[in-house]
Amino acid sequence: MAHSGSANQFISHASQLKNTHMKEMRRRKRDLLRRINYSYTFTVAVLPLLAFIYLLRTGESFIPQNNDTLVFCCIYYNLTMLAFTAGYHKYFTHNSFKVRYNWVKYFFAIFGSSVGLGPIRWWASLHRAHHHFTDDTEKDPYSIKRGFVWAHWGWLIRKPKITSFYNEFMEQEFPKNPEVNAIVNEVNVDQDDQDYSEYTSDDFARNSNYDEPLQQLLAWQERHYFVLFILTSFVVPVLVTVFFCSDTVVHGIIYPGLLRLFWCQQSLLSTESVCHLKSVQVTIPTQPFNDKNSSQNCNNPLVSFLTYGQAHQNYHHEFPHDYRGTSSFFAYDPTKWFIWTIDKLGLVEELCRTPENLIIQLRIQQQQQVINRMKSQLNWGTPISKLPLITPNDFKRIIASSSNKDRIYIVIQNIIHDITPFMDQHPGGVPLLKASHGKDATKAFYGGVYGHSTAAVNLLATMRIGMLDVGNNEEVWRRVAREEGEVEKSDEANHHSNSKSYRTAEAA
Amino acid sequence: MTEQLDTADITALNALAAGTNKKTPRIVAAGLGGRLMGTAEMVKVTAEQITEDSLESLADKDAREKAKYAKTKHISELPWTFGNFYKKINWLNMILVVAMPAFGTYQAVFYPPALKTLILAFVLYLFSGLSITAGYHRLFSHRAYDAATPVKLFFAFFGAGAVEGSIKWWGHSHRVHHRYTDTDRDPYDARQGFWYSHMGWMLTKANPKNRARADISDLSTDWIVTFQHRHYLLMMLVSAFVVPTLTAGLFWGDYWGGFIYGGILKSFFIQQVTFCINSLAHWIGVQPFDDRRTPRDHALTAVFTFGEGYHNFHHEFPSDYRNALKWYQYDPTKIVIWVLSKLGLAWNLKKFSQNAIEQGLVQQQQKKLDRMKAKLNWGLSVDELPVWDREEFNAKAKSDGLIIISGIIHNVKNFVKEHPGGQALVRASLGKDATKAFNGAVYAHSNAAHNLLASMRVAVIRDGNVNANTFDLQQQFLDKEKLN
Numbered sequence: 001m002a003h004s005g006s007a008n009q010f011i012s013h014a015s016q017l018k019n020t021h022m023k024e025m026r027r028r029k030r031d032l033l034r035r036i037n038y039s040y041t042f043t044v045a046v047l048p049l050l051a052f053i054y055l056l057r058t059g060e061s062f063i064p065q066n067n068d069t070l071v072f073c074c075i076y077y078n079l080t081m082l083a084f085t086a087g088y089h090k091y092f093t094h095n096s097f098k099v100r101y102n103w104v105k106y107f108f109a110i111f112g113s114s115v116g117l118g119p120i121r122w123w124a125s126l127h128r129a130h131h132h133f134t135d136d137t138e139k140d141p142y143s144i145k146r147g148f149v150w151a152h153w154g155w156l157i158r159k160p161k162i163t164s165f166y167n168e169f170m171e172q173e174f175p176k177n178p179e180v181n182a183i184v185n186e187v188n189v190d191q192d193d194q195d196y197s198e199y200t201s202d203d204f205a206r207n208s209n210y211d212e213p214l215q216q217l218l219a220w221q222e223r224h225y226f227v228l229f230i231l232t233s234f235v236v237p238v239l240v241t242v243f244f245c246s247d248t249v250v251h252g253i254i255y256p257g258l259l260r261l262f263w264c265q266q267s268l269l270s271t272e273s274v275c276h277l278k279s280v281q282v283t284i285p286t287q288p289f290n291d292k293n294s295s296q297n298c299n300n301p302l303v304s305f306l307t308y309g310q311a312h313q314n315y316h317h318e319f320p321h322d323y324r325g326t327s328s329f330f331a332y333d334p335t336k337w338f339i340w341t342i343d344k345l346g347l348v349e350e351l352c353r354t355p356e357n358l359i360i361q362l363r364i365q366q367q368q369q370v371i372n373r374m375k376s377q378l379n380w381g382t383p384i385s386k387l388p389l390i391t392p393n394d395f396k397r398i399i400a401s402s403s404n405k406d407r408i409y410i411v412i413q414n415i416i417h418d419i420t421p422f423m424d425q426h427p428g429g430v431p432l433l434k435a436s437h438g439k440d441a442t443k444a445f446y447g448g449v450y451g452h453s454t455a456a457v458n459l460l461a462t463m464r465i466g467m468l469d470v471g472n473n474e475e476v477w478r479r480v481a482r483e484e485g486e487v488e489k490s491d492e493a494n495h496h497s498n499s500k501s502y503r504t505a506e507a508a
Numbered sequence: 509m510t511e512q513l514d515t516a517d518i519t520a521l522n523a524l525a526a527g528t529n530k531k532t533p534r535i536v537a538a539g540l541g542g543r544l545m546g547t548a549e550m551v552k553v554t555a556e557q558i559t560e561d562s563l564e565s566l567a568d569k570d571a572r573e574k575a576k577y578a579k580t581k582h583i584s585e586l587p588w589t590f591g592n593f594y595k596k597i598n599w600l601n602m603i604l605v606v607a608m609p610a611f612g613t614y615q616a617v618f619y620p621p622a623l624k625t626l627i628l629a630f631v632l633y634l635f636s637g638l639s640i641t642a643g644y645h646r647l648f649s650h651r652a653y654d655a656a657t658p659v660k661l662f663f664a665f666f667g668a669g670a671v672e673g674s675i676k677w678w679g680h681s682h683r684v685h686h687r688y689t690d691t692d693r694d695p696y697d698a699r700q701g702f703w704y705s706h707m708g709w710m711l712t713k714a715n716p717k718n719r720a721r722a723d724i725s726d727l728s729t730d731w732i733v734t735f736q737h738r739h740y741l742l743m744m745l746v747s748a749f750v751v752p753t754l755t756a757g758l759f760w761g762d763y764w765g766g767f768i769y770g771g772i773l774k775s776f777f778i779q780q781v782t783f784c785i786n787s788l789a790h791w792i793g794v795q796p797f798d799d800r801r802t803p804r805d806h807a808l809t810a811v812f813t814f815g816e817g818y819h820n821f822h823h824e825f826p827s828d829y830r831n832a833l834k835w836y837q838y839d840p841t842k843i844v845i846w847v848l849s850k851l852g853l854a855w856n857l858k859k860f861s862q863n864a865i866e867q868g869l870v871q872q873q874q875k876k877l878d879r880m881k882a883k884l885n886w887g888l889s890v891d892e893l894p895v896w897d898r899e900e901f902n903a904k905a906k907s908d909g910l911i912i913i914s915g916i917i918h919n920v921k922n923f924v925k926e927h928p929g930g931q932a933l934v935r936a937s938l939g940k941d942a943t944k945a946f947n948g949a950v951y952a953h954s955n956a957a958h959n960l961l962a963s964m965r966v967a968v969i970r971d972g973n974v975n976a977n978t979f980d981l982q983q984q985f986l987d988k989e990k991l992n
Contacts, residue, residue, distance in 0.1 A: 358956050443516075468513065
């Protein structure tokens with residue numbers, strides 16, 4: 001029967017659908033398992049969790065009871081954090097300064113690995129990708145657009161979809177192959193016709209951060225990352241705890257090992273999550289330099305403390321090469337203090353500082369943009385060019401008509417204004433307005449009777465209804481140009497080069 | 509076209525604005541009180557004179573006045589000497605605002621107050637203070653709202669108790685103050701210093717050269733105002749002194765305390781607080797709406813003056829019944845008026861449009877920003893740059909480290925080493941046009957980078973496509989790329 005046939009067909013179709021659906025789910029599950037980044041899950045989730053479980057089971061305090069261990073924890077926390085923020089972040093990623101001695105680089109590389117956020121090559125190239133493609137949902141590895149949890153933890157636990165992109169990016173930023181000077185060679189080929197006698201290749205090598213030794217260092221660190229991690233996260237803390245603080249091995253693993261690890265990670269991860277979040281007002285977020293991306297200056301000093309002085313992300317995203325986290329002298333910024341100190345000790349050189357002028361310029365441009373946005377939302381009155389032209393005779397006729405008996409029209413600078421709705425609010429009283437009805441009150445308005453305030457001039461503009469046609473077109477066009485040039489200026493974020501005093505710089 | 513529109517007759521308008529168009533000239537503080545206070549001669553001015561003064565330049569006016577008063581100087585223009593100081597002082601005001609409070613303070617030292625008397629004094633202080641701010645100021649002077657007769661009567665009676673003159677006189681001076689803020693005609697000209705605008709103006713005789721008038725025809729037609737004006741002395745004595753003395757005396761036998769605390773000292777406090785609006789509110793604080801004139805916004809002033817401290821706003825939008833806009837700003841007067849309106853005792857509360865208010869804010873911010881901008885180095889503008897030929901550029905490019913970006917030659921020699929993207933990229937572009945590379949092909953530079961670039965300008969290349977606004981250019985490039 002046709003009916004049963006179609007029913008069978010339907011059932012088979014349904015089961016087929018179900019099968020594909022199941023397959024899809026299984027595939028997704030498999031994908032999920034494959035896409036979990038086990039090593040980072042282990043360092044950022046499993047290890048701290050184990051420590052918590054241990055402490056909760058045994059009922060021991062989260063703060064070490066042994067005084068020496070506590071002191072050691074604080075010292076070790078700062079040491080590893082500085083190795084990470086000054087080394088991984090400011091040196092390897094942003095090239096904020098040059099290191100004079102190799103052992104300083106090794107110090108950064110070894111103790112930076114104790115935070116468990118991966119080898120330098122991996123973390124630094126991802127961080128560069130974050131700066132390069134901020135807020136891009138795919139290319140920014142910890143884009144806040146994918147949610148708070150993703151920006152904080154998710155990006156470590158799940159592998160990105162576009163793994164090949166990141167691999168290529170990593171290869172581009174920190175090439176592994178021995179041709180370190182590939183770019184340089186390319187450049188030299190590129191400019192055969194030019195002769196840069198004054199720039200020696202020696203000059204170049206000294207100033208380039210990513211040179212052969214550094215490349216070897218990164219390769220070495222990546223190769224031995226796991227050993228270094230175990231060494232700095234467990235072996236060193238345990239040894240110090242046992243031999244110098246006379247505490248137990250377990251306490252050595254828990255306190256300066258895992259809890260410190262957890263605390264370091266949270267400090268670092270929250271810069272990418274908390275400091276990119278606008279919706280939470282507790283952190284007092286502002287964007288004084290650029291509000292086109294999600295980076296926020298968190299002005300709550302508590303956030304500054306939590307993030308180890310990296311709370312001013314809006315500044316950092318605009319001036320990533322600055323060795324400081326923000327330009328303010330008084331900001332809580334241990335990394336800045338550390339780098340400054342080792343600079344004075346002569347271990348590093350050529351600290352990158354953004355000139356104060358640039359910072360103020362950017363601040364001003366951002367404010368300008370905010371103001372422009374506010375301006376564009378306000379009613380500044382009908383522009384002169386859009387006003388209907390009315391001849392004086394027509395205007396007289398309009399006034400004379402009985403339907404306009406109760407209205408008040410006043411001409412100021414040849415523009416006809418309908419004052420009727422504002423009449424009762426006029427601070428100088430209605431009689432003055434009535435006496436000026438249908439007349440040119442330019443002089444009276446601008447000082448003859450009262451020199452009106454800026455606010456009054458603004459209000460007047462909103463009451464325009466027409467332009468008196470007195471036959472002086474040139475004058476009209478001059479005013480159009482003057483006024484609407486201004487309007488255009490406030491409408492568009494970007495000025496054109498015909499404004500006299502400031503140029504390019506003030507764009508956006 | 510020859511047809512012309514009538515021009516508003518400024519003299520006629522001024523006559524209106526000054527209220528001199530009436531057949532019977534309006535009298536402000538005439539008679540004994542007026543003569544004592546010295547206000548009568550300050551208002552004897554015609555519309556013609558005002559118009560003449562308003563339209564001519566200040567320099568002309570000064571010259572004319574100088575010539576006029578070259579021989580006969582008014583007492584206020586003479587220097588203070590032992591021989592004439594008593595002539596310069598306005599003795600009535602001296603007694604009312606200095607001598608009596610001094611006497612009260614002296615008595616208070618020897619006469620500790622009863623708690624009930626203090627409470628009475630405080631309540632009367634609130635009544636009189638609010639009568640001045642909500643009544644004298646916002647209702648009568650600025651017509652910021654309309655009020656029912658009982659409310660007006662309350663304001664007229666307790667306002668008289670503040671010993672600051674009648675509504676008519678007070679309102680007139682205040683309107684003159686708003687009309688001529690920060691000019692010689694301003695009765696409490698803030699430019700002459702804190703103490704002048706606080707008390708000095710009333711303790712000394714004013715110069716009739718600075719006569720001014722404002723229209724108060726609406727006040728003159730209000731029977732409450734005229735009644736209060738006619739019987740001001742009596743009302744003032746009853747409201748300021750008799751009421752507290754009798755209340756304290758009849759109910760708890762503290763006649764003297766009632767007179768000292770509820771009468772003299774209460775009036776003294778209100779006076780000082782009101783004077784603060786003329787002095788403190790033009791002295792400390794910020795100017796978010798317009799900084800052309802002296803009025804300022806400050807929370808401290810607001811706390812002292814029942815919320816009149818947001819004076820910058822008030823001078824921009826005088827007939828707004830509010831002085832504070834934000835919920836956290838202290839303006840009890842506004843709240844009182846609002847409550848009255850909810851009780852049906854006040855209506856027609858005037859508010860300026862939010863649009864106009866925000867316009868003022870934005871313009872003032874823009875002004876500040878422009879001032880900051882003017883202080884910075886934004887690089888030379890394109891018109892100021894010399895024009896170079898290709899050959900000239902090629903010759904110098906090697907030695908000077910030059911790069912062309914959007915038709916402008918930049919000297920990057922000192923910058924190469926500081927380039928965040930590494931030197932190689934800059935070096936590769938030396939002597940070339942790097943417009944595309946700079947604007948996104950290699951890296952879309954930040955705003956700061958564009959600023960920095962502008963500061964390195966050297967010249968303009970001939971026949972180059974000059975666009976000084978490199979940031980716009982970059983946006984165009986990026987948009988194009990997005991489309992592709």
